[in-house]
Amino acid sequence: MILGHADLVTLLFGLGALLAVARLLGEAAARIGQPAVVGELIAGVLLGPTLLGAIAPELYAQLFPATGPAAVGLDAITRIGLVLFLLVAGIEVDLSSVFRQGRAAAFVSAGGMLVPFALGVGAGTLAPHLVGWEGRGDPLVFALFLGTALSISALPVIAKTLMDLRLFRSDLGMLVIASAVVDDLTGWILFALLLAAIGRIQTDFSPAETVFATLAFAAGMLTAGRALLHRVLPGVQRLFGGPGGILGFSVALAFLGAAFTEWIGVHAIFGSFLVGVALGDSSHLREHTRATIHQFVSAIFAPLFFASVGLRIDFVRNFDPVLVLAILLIACAGKLLGCGVAARWSGMQWRESLAVGVGMNSRGAMEIVLGLLALRSGLIGERMFVALVVMALVTSMGSGPLMERILRRGRPRRFTDHLAEGAFLPRLEAASAEAAIRELAAAVCAGAGLDPAPVTRAVLEREETQSTALGAGIAAPHARVPGLAAPLVGLGVSPEGVDFDAPDGESARLVFLILTPEGDDASQIEILGDIARSLLDPETRERLRTAPTRAAVLAELKRAG
């Protein structure tokens, strides 16, 4: 028996308390529109040296001892949690959508990488003490780390923010996500290389060997590994019958990948992140498996890990206001400038470009993980770590409300304003997504005196890049139409449901067709958002499905508010 009776009591009470408080505050954060990670971190601060350790040091020491088997157990569990969190983050990375976004994504991600990196390295070289260098180690290494830390993105937080704003499947959302994917991937590879180059982890390998192995592993996973997994997954799915088959396979693979990267001298999470990227890109990884692992990790392991971050550091004593402000300013300047200008160059309007910059500015959980690893490997001190955490929280918390503010000025437009007579089809005959689009486009164009052929083509092309299904039986195919003066909306009800490849697998019974003037991104986003918001209530969806006329639709939506 390795963990004794008393150790097990300590470990279980500690885990229970940590998880309960982290979930509670995480949910509280979510309810005021903030990422859950904010609340989860605060849970650790409350149970850690900052609060509990200050007011009840004995209870703190008993719940979370610093050494001994219970401490090792908690450390092992939170580290496994981190490995699983990065697996999920990797699964969310959609490499193919990056290629689809093409030039704009290349611009924005390059801008979002190069400008913050240059600012970070510059500040670290010119004024190292101002930005947290504590006189230990090579200031160049510190400057390189700062550059990397500022250029990284927080894909999970960005994705969550865009989903909350109902922008995830809009063109602007897809651009931000694609760029964040590139920055995330590059940032982590840079960080891994940096760790390897300075040989800070004690391994059997020379820094050069580690760098080579890291690059080879990353390149291999993103090309051959990705293709191999895509080919192997159907077999695995056949071999492992139940829904848990792929789940166990993915987690075992993540453990092995993590073990490998840790072994060659970069951090374990780099391995599980790349395993996640390679897995998540395969269309054979079923939505159900993604959802199960995502839910379990974000309800159990992520809260445990982020709460545990606060357990070892005193956030009050290590809070240095000048440093926090300096880091925050450089961080925001880098992303807003880099991404905003790049977005404008790639042809977007100023308002949307600013929204892209604000969206890319969230650092969230990823920055905290990076900071923790840097702290553990001695690259930075506790003051700098606290500054990075605060910067990550502030940028994540600000991004949602700011984007909303920038994109939605004045009275929000209702989609019903653009639903013309004749554009409501109470019984779609189509049995496929394509047929449904054709049927709706014909009706909408007939009413507006447009040629349906080019409109249909544009909508189908958009649909091909990524499904516009919103889930819950709703799909919203859309396109920009040159020469249109105002938006046009059509609504068709399919009694049997049409398969739009929805994230939740539900076939679409309410199909909205949205046509907006070219260049007017805001109206597309507003209409999409309004549809999503108006149909949150299942009862409203149910009633729309049986509405006989356009007038009944408008009345129902007015009633629902």
Place this chain on the structure above:
Amino acid sequence: MILGHADLVTLLFGLGALLAVARLLGEAAARIGQPAVVGELIAGVLLGPTLLGAIAPELYAQLFPATGPAAVGLDAITRIGLVLFLLVAGIEVDLSSVFRQGRAAAFVSAGGMLVPFALGVGAGTLAPHLVGWEGRGDPLVFALFLGTALSISALPVIAKTLMDLRLFRSDLGMLVIASAVVDDLTGWILFALLLAAIGRIQTDFSPAETVFATLAFAAGMLTAGRALLHRVLPGVQRLFGGPGGILGFSVALAFLGAAFTEWIGVHAIFGSFLVGVALGDSSHLREHTRATIHQFVSAIFAPLFFASVGLRIDFVRNFDPVLVLAILLIACAGKLLGCGVAARWSGMQWRESLAVGVGMNSRGAMEIVLGLLALRSGLIGERMFVALVVMALVTSMGSGPLMERILRRGRPRRFTDHLAEGAFLPRLEAASAEAAIRELAAAVCAGAGLDPAPVTRAVLEREETQSTALGAGIAAPHARVPGLAAPLVGLGVSPEGVDFDAPDGESARLVFLILTPEGDDASQIEILGDIARSLLDPETRERLRTAPTRAAVLAELKRAG
């Protein structure tokens, strides 16, 4: 940093290897119709001292060191896995179904408890050396432990076997499950009391205090705790928005319950098991939450735990054939006799009574957990532990095939043999389960010249005790009808689907009504099983839903084979 670089590499490689092999062999076991736990245990035997330790002792020592931070980490993770496994096992316990089964369940569970317990205590007292007493400690304590170990059931394995045989929702299946619930609950309380009474765990409490606290906790959780959770869950669901809300809440509660019971001096898993029972009994715990936690635990944590069981013990060296045979014989004799005779007394036919006895005989995972705890607290030695494990595996592996053999003799009956002309309704008008049953019963009774009123009443009464939905859009309401000479089957297709409270939440589009002669349990089970088997293929289900006539239904089922 508590776990160093080398420790983390070891821990991750160990976890990855353990999980990969355990899942592989677990799935292999499942494919030959055996419980996954069989394969998972064998994975540990292969990677443990029995095989890997014997042929490559260095690799074994490197992957799974016996001491040091990596060993503590692995121990912590597998113990947390065990706590979560017992939470899931507890959630599967349905106390209300026990009350519904009434007298028969009381008989069978009492028989399944008392006879094995008496046999165990008797053998332990009369011939302690034959049944594994190794001369250490009080032989009476050993005899009491043996009695408890033999009387315990393996609810998860039994439930899985019944599901595999499509008997889970039959009356026989419900009786077996209800009796297993009672035996499980009583067995664990007995074991907790035994541990407490001998004061084997070093706590701050006297044995008397521990016994009192254990009984108070168990009684409290099963009454007030259960009621409180049922009342609190909707609020928790509202408070914690996402699907992960209840998940985090449940797991935190399980950790705290486990910490409490470990603290008072009985094992941690007793606490999480009771938390699971109290939670699982609430109708507010959504099917989705159950499914997520079940999947994650059975795909990750259960395999890790059961594989880790084999990691520390040499199964070859500690295999004592005489002891294994003795334990196996007493174990089978106790359950077969106890449950079989009790089932016959409660009014079942001999063949079904024997099937009940065989079903209750599986010991599976629960016996292994109990044995491990007894081994760790010094109650038994390694030889006895190996004997218990072998007994658990053999009884679990034998139970499925044997039950099938006993219940299904000769040519399997097809349900189509009993689907009369006029008993196929291609368009049910009913919008509720009750209306669908009335509609179908009217059609079937009209064809057979029966009075529909008592038949409908019997089917509705049966439906009230537990939903007969099989999932995948199929429901099979059924009842025994006095005076019937041969079974009658009706089939109705509902275009819109009818809510039968299915385990997967899908509304039923194919509703089968099954009426069987009173006393002929076998035909009910055979017809239910045949329906489930015939409709496994989604395409068959799809075609039946659009079949215009009874002839088309028969042709389609003939085609599907």
